[in-house]
Amino acid sequence: MQTRRIETVQTGSGVAVNKVLRNTYLLLAMTLTFAAVVAGIAMAMNLPRPHWALVLVGFYGLLFLVAKNANSAAGVPLVFALTGFMGYTIGPILNMFLGAGMGDVVLMAFAGTALVFFGLSAYVLMTGKDMSFMGGMMQAGFWVIVAMFIANIFLAVPALQMALSALFILFSSGAILMQTSAIIHGGERNYINATVTLFVSLYNIFISLLSLLGLSND
Numbered sequence: 001m002q003t004r005r006i007e008t009v010q011t012g013s014g015v016a017v018n019k020v021l022r023n024t025y026l027l028l029a030m031t032l033t034f035a036a037v038v039a040g041i042a043m044a045m046n047l048p049r050p051h052w053a054l055v056l057v058g059f060y061g062l063l064f065l066v067a068k069n070a071n072s073a074a075g076v077p078l079v080f081a082l083t084g085f086m087g088y089t090i091g092p093i094l095n096m097f098l099g100a101g102m103g104d105v106v107l108m109a110f111a112g113t114a115l116v117f118f119g120l121s122a123y124v125l126m127t128g129k130d131m132s133f134m135g136g137m138m139q140a141g142f143w144v145i146v147a148m149f150i151a152n153i154f155l156a157v158p159a160l161q162m163a164l165s166a167l168f169i170l171f172s173s174g175a176i177l178m179q180t181s182a183i184i185h186g187g188e189r190n191y192i193n194a195t196v197t198l199f200v201s202l203y204n205i206f207i208s209l210l211s212l213l214g215l216s217n218d
Contacts, residue, residue, distance in 0.1 A: 020183050023191035027079065028198050034080055035087030035199075042091025049092035052153070058085050066196055075192045082196065086203050093207070097214065105217055109209035116205055117198075120173055124180040131181035134174050141171045162215055165208035172201035172208070 050058075062082040069075045097106050124131065148164045179197045182188035 016189065017184055017186070020189055020191050020194065024183065024194040024198070027076070027191060027195040031079060031083040031195065031199055032202070035083045035090070038084045038087035039091040039094060042088050043095050043098075046095065047088070047092055049096070050089060055089055063196070063200075066192065070190050070192045079192055079196060083199055086199075090203075090207070093210065097210065102214060102217055105210065105213045108213055109206055112209045113202055113206040116169075116173060117176060117202055120176045121180050124177055125184065128184060129181065130185055131174075131177045132185075132187065134178055138171065138174050138178065141167065141174070145171060158215055162212060165211040165215075168204045168208040169212075172204040175201040 059082070062078065062085060066075065066078045066082055069078055094106060097103070123129075145164065145167050148160065148167065152160050152164055175197055179188065179194055179201075183194055188194050
């Protein structure tokens with residue numbers, strides 16, 4: 001049984017799989033470090049929290065550029081531009097929590113994000129399970145999140161915000177499972193796209209945990 005699992009993980013050319021995994025996790029580690037540095041600078045300079053419209057335009061604009069250049073030399077610098085921008089958006093949020101004396105909430109959100117990522121990644125890598133069956137659910141979940149996000153902008157109801165944060169965590173967890181599975185089963189051969197998917201998922205989980213824990217603390 002164990003031999004079969006190992007063979008499954010090595011599907012679609014073991015060398016190619018290992019190369020994509022190695023490059024993805026290396027770039028992910030580098031971008032997470034870079035985003036943390038940018039967030040630290042934003043905190044030290046006490047930069048204001050950007051308007052949600054600017055965040056959306058900046059995020060989707062850079063995401064589009066990364067996708068367009070994922071197979072070119074410009075791909076990696078654009079990934080750092082995207083993750084650095086996302087790191088900047090985290091800085092003011094962390095200052096807000098720390099200023100409110102909720103440093104413990106930040107630590108719990110960080111620990112929870114790390115636990116979710118390593119747990120889900122280890123599950124897929126150890127079992128070699130194909131998670132592509134989740135595609136339909138993820139599509140439906142995306143449109144539910146979009147509808148709830150728009151509603152939350154106008155309503156700003158705490159219960160709706162908590163539900164949205166919980167959905168973001170579930171959706172992002174599904175994205176981590178699917179992306180890791182796609183790499184080991186040969187469906188993903190571009191480490192830039194894989195890195196962005198994993199980074200965005202970690203960002204969403206962290207921010208959502210901050211929101212949930214912060215609201216619970218209140």
